[in-house]
Amino acid sequence: MPKGRKNAVELRVWSSATYARALVLGNPLVDQIRARGSIDPERVIEELAEVLPREFGTDPMRVPLQAIVFEARR
Numbered sequence: 275m276p277k278g279r280k281n282a283v284e285l286r287v288w289s290s291a292t293y294a295r296a297l298v299l300g301n302p303l304v305d306q307i308r309a310r311g312s313i314d315p316e317r318v319i320e321e322l323a324e325v326l327p328r329e330f331g332t333d334p335m336r337v338p339l340q341a342i343v344f345e346a347r348r
C-alpha cells in the first residue's frame with residue numbers, strides 16, 4: 275500500500291490581489307466559474323482579494339500550505 279508523506283510549508287504572499295488572481299486563473303477553477311456563466315471571474319478575483327487579508331493578515335501574508343505526496347512502489 276502506498277504511504278503518504280505530508281509536506282507543510284508557509285507561503286509568503288506579497289500581494290493579496292496578485293495571489294487572488296493566481297488562485298482563480300491559475301487552475302481549473304476559472305473553467306468552473308465560466309461554465310456557470312452567472313459571474314465574471316474578475317468579480318471572484320476582486321472578492322477573494324478582499325477576503326484573503328481577513329484570513330491571513332495584511333501584505334505580506336503568510337499562507338499555510340500542505341501537500342500530501344504518495345509514492346507507489348513496484
